[in-house]
Amino acid sequence: MIIDFNWLPFLFIVAAVIWFFSAAIRIFREYERGVVFTLGRFWKVKGPGLVLIIPWIQKSIRVDLRTVVLEVPTQDVISRDNVSVKVSAVVYLRVIDPEKAIIQVVDYLNATSQLSQTMLRSVLGKHQLDDMLAEREKLNMDIQRALDAQTDSWGIKVSNVEIKQVDLTESMIRAIARQAEAERERRAKVIHAEGELQASEKLYQAAKVLAQEPQAILLRYLETLTVIGADKNTTIVFPLPMDLVAPLLEKVKAVSSTH
Numbered sequence: 001m002i003i004d005f006n007w008l009p010f011l012f013i014v015a016a017v018i019w020f021f022s023a024a025i026r027i028f029r030e031y032e033r034g035v036v037f038t039l040g041r042f043w044k045v046k047g048p049g050l051v052l053i054i055p056w057i058q059k060s061i062r063v064d065l066r067t068v069v070l071e072v073p074t075q076d077v078i079s080r081d082n083v084s085v086k087v088s089a090v091v092y093l094r095v096i097d098p099e100k101a102i103i104q105v106v107d108y109l110n111a112t113s114q115l116s117q118t119m120l121r122s123v124l125g126k127h128q129l130d131d132m133l134a135e136r137e138k139l140n141m142d143i144q145r146a147l148d149a150q151t152d153s154w155g156i157k158v159s160n161v162e163i164k165q166v167d168l169t170e171s172m173i174r175a176i177a178r179q180a181e182a183e184r185e186r187r188a189k190v191i192h193a194e195g196e197l198q199a200s201e202k203l204y205q206a207a208k209v210l211a212q213e214p215q216a217i218l219l220r221y222l223e224t225l226t227v228i229g230a231d232k233n234t235t236i237v238f239p240l241p242m243d244l245v246a247p248l249l250e251k252v253k254a255v256s257s258t259h
Contacts, residue, residue, distance in 0.1 A: 023055040033098045034060040045098050063098040067159065068109065072116045074167075083129040086167040091116050091147065097155030105154045112151055112158075119146045136163050 028034050028047030036043045036051075037059050046060065053060055072089040079085065093112055095101045101108045123143045124132060132139065144161040151158055 020055065024052050026051040026053060026060050028062065031064060031066045033063050033065060035063060035098050035102045036060045042099065042103060061102050063095055063101060065095050065098070067092055067094045070109065070113055070116065072113065072120060074165075075117055075120050077121050077124045079124065079129045079132065080126060081128045084169070085129065085132065086165075087120060087124060087132070088164045089116070089120055089143070090162045090164055091158060092160040092162075093151070093156055093158045095155055096157045100153065100155030108151075108154050108156055111154065112147070112156055115150055116143075116147060116161075119143055119150075122146070132163075132166050139163060 026034055026046075027050055030048045033045050033047045034051055036046050036053060038054075039057060043058070051060065070091040070093060072091055074086050074088040077085050077087050091112065095108070105111045120143060123146055124139065127135075127139065140161050140163060143163075144158055147158040147161065
């Protein structure tokens with residue numbers, strides 16, 4: 001078998017061209033960008049689509065622009081009223097400036113995670129336990145704004161922060177239950193007192209009206225007797241005050257004398 005070595009240079013050139021293009025071609029998806037460096041210096045952000053780089057001279061780093069869900073590990077937080085709780089959260093972030101995300105920070109996901117843990121303890125530590133339990137939406141916004149202000153220089157946008165869970169100790173849960181029960185009892189007493197006050201005001205108004213007409217008092221008295229006597233199986237001895245009957249008798253006498 002005779003080997004024609006005249007083809008070797010051609011084959012070498014073809015292999016070199018194939019290797020060059022395979023090393024030079026980069027394909028970035030719609031949600032990806034490539035941060036390109038030339039001899040170690042930043043050149044530009046390329047993509048999406050087909051991008052050509054010069055092997056050995058240029059290097060590209062792929063950056064994902066989609067929203068990333070970052071789990072914040074459970075943190076021990078001491079509230080402003082000195083209550084120790086365990087709080088976990090979720091942070092939603094995305095890269096809005098690939099150049100800063102690569103150049104300004106070594107690992108933007110790890111850096112944001114560490115910053116989120118610090119901000120979670122710092123922001124929640126300024127609030128009381130009742131605020132953590134009742135005003136979670138407001139605390140989410142406070143943490144989100146604090147994080148976003150710090151990560152802006154890294155080209156990171158923190159779009160949302162959600163506090164997942166606030167864990168309390170058993171003793172604190174019992175104390176909160178006792179507090180809630182005491183609060184319900186207080187409200188019940190206040191409502192009862194307000195009812196008594198309104199009833200006394202109505203009775204006072206009724207007494208003023210009845211005092212203007214003694215006959216009205218007598219009619220009310222007789223109506224009460226009628227209600228009590230509705231039960232036929234009950235015998236009631238009810239005294240009739242003469243001071244109520246006297247005005248009525250005087251009226252009867254006056255009418256009889258006129259006739």
